[in-house]
Amino acid sequence: MDFDKLIDRRGTHCSKWDEMERLYGVSADDGIAMWVADMDFRPPQAVQDALQKMLDHGVYGYFGGDGAYRESIAWWMRERHGWSLDKADIFTTHGLVNGTGLSVAAFTQPGDGVVLFTPVYHAFARTIRAAGREVVECPLVNNAGRYEFDFAAYDAQMTGTEKMVILCSPHNPGGRVWTREELQGVADFAKRHDLILVSDEIHHDLVMPGHTHTPMTLIEGVEDRLVMMTAATKTFNIAGSHTGNVIIANPELKAKFAQLMGGLGISPNSFGLHMVTAAYSPAGAEWVDALNLYLDGNRRLLEEGLSAIPGVKAMPLEATYLSWVDFAGTGMSEDEIKRRVLTEAGVAANYGPTFGKGGETFLRFNFATPRARVADAVARITAAFEDLQ
Secondary structure (H helix, E strand, O other): OOOOOOOOOOOOOOHHHHOHHHHHOOOOOOOEEEOOOOOOOOOOHHHHHHHHHHHHHOOOOOOOOOHHHHHHHHHHHHHHHOOOOOHHHEEEEOOHHHHHHHHHHHHOOOOOEEEEEEOOOHHHHHHHHHOOOEEEEEEOEEOOOOEEOOHHHHHHHOOOOEEEEEEEOOOOOOOOOOOHHHHHHHHHHHHHOOOEEEEEOOOOOOEOOOOOOOOHHHOOOOOOOEEEEEOOHHHHOOHHHOOEEEEOOOHHHHHHHHHHHHHHOOOOOHHHHHHHHHHOOHHHHHHHHHHHHHHHHHHHHHHHHHHOOOOOEEOOOOEOOEEEEEOHHHOOOHHHHHHHHHHHOOEEEEEHHHHOOOOOOEEEEEOOOOHHHHHHHHHHHHHHOHHHO
16 A cells, blocks of 8 residues: 555546646646546555456456445445445446436436535536536535535525435535534435435545544435435546446335436446455455545645645645635636646646636645655645745
8 A cells, every 4th residue: 555656647548647738738747637536546456456357367248246246335335334225226327427417317307407515526517417407506605614504595595496406425625524414404405395315425435534424324304315326436546447336225216217227228347346346345445544544644735735825725624635725815816826826836726616606716636646746736836826925
């Protein structure tokens, strides 16, 4: 588990590094990629061994017999999250953006409203709009650098055309681990307005020390409307496998989702199933524990370094490896902030406005990379704002 090892990902069809110059104008030759939400670390050895076993066998046919795969998911959720699920409730999708799109298609109609608590993961809105549904933005309240819900305001926004709400838990990009009380508030809100509740919990394993994630399925009053989404891909850095899980206990919702999956002829790829089965194991758990300690060190380095710049404030992070940094206090325009971070510092970060209302003065930085690279990024950005020191 050598997280300090620098692995050159350039020229490997890596979106994070090979698309950086085209999208951000930051050269991969001397720039730092801190945008796409994948890690610059190799996955656990157990995952590598599972792939090597496939390569050694050398025949890549149709996958059959997914009992061990389903059992590994059930084991992980039970052992790591206190959630006892029925293995028959698991659907495997091509990642969770695909899972989001399938949920929107299964449980809403064109023209329906889908509620998002913004700012939030940008792919939600893109997928909703592409499906011909309406994005209903319910802005989170930034209370002294901590996102909170305002359900009274959201209640007043509802028109009756909304049919679904999508929650990001833990929150991306703000890094909140929602409390049980907050999750109950979301559940009650969904019930009041008769909304299907989709809970995307892809970051649920990436929680900083001192914080505990609660699966939405453990909250009261959601049984008749809940769609859970989880994946091993974010946890173990195997996003290229495009393997996610939509887990639905309610029989009526489950039947609707199954019908859509069958009609589209969707089936998983064998590489992803083998990787997930290997990852969701005691060896995988040991790796994640070490990873989270390492990420916490990177978090402190980035938060403290960037927050030392006058007018810049990193939102205190409770989960994920994505730092949400507010540049509002600099008084600079969005273009000037981008010029300094991207052009002067050579650091590619996600633009805050793409996450919806409330993201206008922010950039999102991915610090799941060797610590030396994080230190380099902090030094570069600090130098780019040296006139404020």
